[in-house]
Amino acid sequence: LRSVVLGCGSYLPERILTNAELASQIDTSDEWIVQRTGIRQRHIAAEGEFTSHLAINAARSALANAGVDAQSIDLIVLATSTPDNTFPATAVAVQNGLGIHHGAAFDLQAVCSGFVFALATADNFLRSGTFKRALVIGAETFSRILDWNDRGTCVLFGDGAGAVVLEAQEQSGLSSDRGILTAHLRSDGQHKSKLYVDGGPSSTKTVGYLRMEGREVFKHAVGMITDVIVAAFEATGLTADDIAWFVPHQANKRIIDASAHKLHIAPQKVVLTVDRHGNTSAASIPLALAVAVGDGRIKRGDLVLLEAMGGGFTWGSVLIRW
Ligand code: ACO
Secondary structure (H helix, E strand, O other), X not given: OEEEEEEEEEEOOOEEEEHHHHHOOOOOOXXXXXXXXXXXXXXXXXXXXXXXXXXHHHHHHHHHHHOOOHHHOOEEEEEOOOOOOOOOOHHHHHHHHOOOOOOEEEEEOOHHHHHHHHHHHHHHHHXXXXXXXXXXXXXXXXXXXXXXOOHHHHOOEOEEEEEXXXXXXXXXXXXXXXXXXXXXXXXXXXXXXXXXXXXXXXXXXXXXXXXXXXXXXXXXXXXXHHHHHHHHHHHHOOOHHHOOEEEEOOOOHHHHHHHHHHOOOOHHHEOOOHHHXXXXXXXXXXXXXXXXXXXXXXXXXXXXXXXXXXXXXEEEEEEEEO
């Protein structure tokens, strides 16, 4: 069995926050933000608009793109670090919102690597025959955990959601066949204090704010990203030349450019959305996939390489024949 992508979709909150608007509120500038990160704007969820609402909209869009009914879904894996509530899982709110009352739904937390971890998790359930059709969602409202007085972090993040529909299909196992070819996940908790939220139910009972040592994250990012991509190439015998589209986690244009350069992936194969979306953590990859599928870049049969790195640190790669 292989996990084949049937479709993808996304949702962004209506409100756009530009760099110029931020510069009118805190001591920053469009030039500083664009030069260091490539970000020009981000979307911000409205008051009363929760992660589950973004996720339900993205899921509906993915189901429509796949041409399948919500009732055919028997697994929902939702990657988020900004759940509606401490519990229950935001995934069950999504399940209920879609009118699904069978199968299983749960959240997965690997910060910015969440979508890659969620895809790999769903892939294992599908390939083992446990479930048949999965919704894998990345959805975040990072605007709610930002310290809007900390210019070193609040300019970097945005809200949004993206989703893909996966189906278990019989395949011969060749790398030319459709589906997820390989997934590589890593984490190393010795870096847990370099990017974290300074609150939580067990420690402070408050939600807390995102804290980051930006330079430390930057220092480790490219090495970790290339490590899991080389692992994907070694596992499949494929190379950078075989890649049709590189869809990285959208944290920072400089990290993306440096990773692509180090891996000899041509710039025209890189899907870039960080300029419009900012860093939407677990939502960034499926948001970027929906853009590149929507504008006709990613087509059936294309080899698509995903990677992410984030808090923990966690990092991972997934190679998909679309
Ligand atoms: N506007 C203007 N000046 C700023 C801003 C801002 N928004 N933020 C910081 N500065 C200032 C600092 O105060 C500092 O000033 P000083 O020299 O007078 O002290 C100066 O800019 C340099 O600050 P640094 O933090 O050293 O800036 P750096 O060049 O490292 O850029 C950045 C910061 C963009 C955060 C960079 O470190 C980075 O991209 N790191 C990776 C972060 C990242 O991508 N995280 C997410 C990945 S993981 C995940 O996705 C969750």
